[in-house]
Amino acid sequence: MKKLIFLAVSFLLGLYCVSGIVTAAEIPTLAFKKHVVIDREGFGYEALRLLVPKGWHFKGGVLWNYNKVPPEASTAFTISSPDGSSVLEQFPHITLFWSQDSNLQLSYSRAGMEIVQPMGATDFLKNFFIPRFRSNVSGIKVIESQSLPELAQQSRDLAQFQMRVFGQISPFRFQFEIRADAGRLKMEYFQGGGEKIVEDATVAITYIIAYLPTMYGGYATGITWIPIVSSFKTPEKELNAKVRIFKIIMDSRKDNPVWVENCIKLSASVTRDKIRQQRAIFNRMQQISKTQSEIGDMIMDSYQKRNDAYDRIFDNYSQAIRGVDSYKDPINDWKIDLPTGYDNAWTNGSEYIISDDAGFNPNVGSTQNWEQMKRQR
DSSP states (O other): HHHHHOOOOOEEEEGOOSSSSSOGGGGGGGEEEEEEETTTTTTTTEEEEEEEEEOOEEEEEEETTTTSOOOOOEEEEEEETTTTTSSSEEEEOOOEOOOOOOHHHHHHHHOOEEEEOOOOHHHHIIIIIIIHHOOOOOOEEEHHHHEEEEHHHHHHHHHHHHHHHHHHOOOOSSEEEEEEEEEEEEEEOOOEOOOOOOOEEEEEEEEEEEEOOOOOSSSEEEEEEEEEEEEEEEGGGGGHHHHHHHHHHHHHOOOOHHHHHHHHHHHHHHHHHTOHHHHHHHHHHHHHHHEEEEEEEHHHHHHHHHHHHHGGGGEEEEEEEEEEEEETTTTTTTTEEETOOEEEEEOOEEEEEEOOOTOOTTTTTTOOOOOEEEOOO
C-alpha cells in the first residue's frame, strides 16, 4: 500500500545572448488564434489554453494512461510553423526513480519506473535530455546555461499543494520531503540539410524524497523525480523574429488549476479505495467533477507566478523582445500579453491581431466582428 501511494503521487507533480533588434516594421502584423486543450479522454473539460500563431500547427494535448494504477494524465504537444522549421514543444511526461536499496529498485522497475540517479536541472538537460531527445542531430554544442531558482521555488510550492490535496484523501504512511531545481540550456546544432538550428530548452524538476519502512526494520530512501521539459527551436537566421512569437505563446498559456486538482483527487481516491476497473474509474471521475474546488486565491496566484518564472528564460533575448504590453480581451475577459511597439490590437473572441499600422482595422472587408483591445496601464 505504501508503494502504491508513492507511485500514485509521483506522476502528479508532472502536471511544463542574441544580437540585433527586430523592429515592429519587420513584422508589421501578427495574428494568433486561441487554442483550448480539452481533456477528451478524462474529465471532458479544459485543461489549458494558449495562443497559437495563425497558420501554425498544434499537435498533441492531454494523454491518459489507463494501464497504470492509478491512471496517469499528462500534457504533451508541439506548435510548429507552417514549414515545420520552428517548433515550440512540451515534452511527454517523464517519471524517474532512484534508491540505493536494491529491493526498492527492483520493485519500482517492475512497476514500470525507469531507474536513474537524480541530477540537477542543467546536468539533466546535458546528460539525459540531449542524448534521449536530440540523438539525431549533428555538431550539437551548448552555448549557454542558466539556473532558474525562481522557477524551482514555484515548482516546489505547487508540489507541496498537490501533495497536501492527495494526503487529505489518501493519508501518507511514510515521511517525505520535497525539493526542486530548474534551469535552461541554449544549444546549436545542424539538422536535415545542414541548416544551423538554435534551441532553448527549460526543465523544472521536482524531487520527492520518501523514507520508506523496510521489512527488516529501519528505513530506505526512495527518490521519485519528475522533470518537466519544454523547448523552442528555430533556424539561427530566424531567431530574432521567432523568439518574439515563442514568447507570446508561452506568456499566453493558462493552465486550469481545477483540472490539475481533480487529477490529484482521482489518483488519491483510486489509491485509497483500490479501484481497478475502468468503468469504476470513470464513475469516480464524474463524482469528483461535481465536488467543490479547494483552490483559493493563493494557489491561483502561485500558478501565475510559475508562468512568470518560466518567462525568465527570455531575459537574455531582451534585445529581440523589447518588452510586452498587457491588453484586456473584452470578449473573453482574458488578459493578453503581446509585444510592445504595436499601435493597436484586435480580437474576434478566438483570434488576435496586432499591427503597427495606426489605421489598421480588420473589420474592413471582413464579415467577422473585431473589437479593439485596450492597453492596460
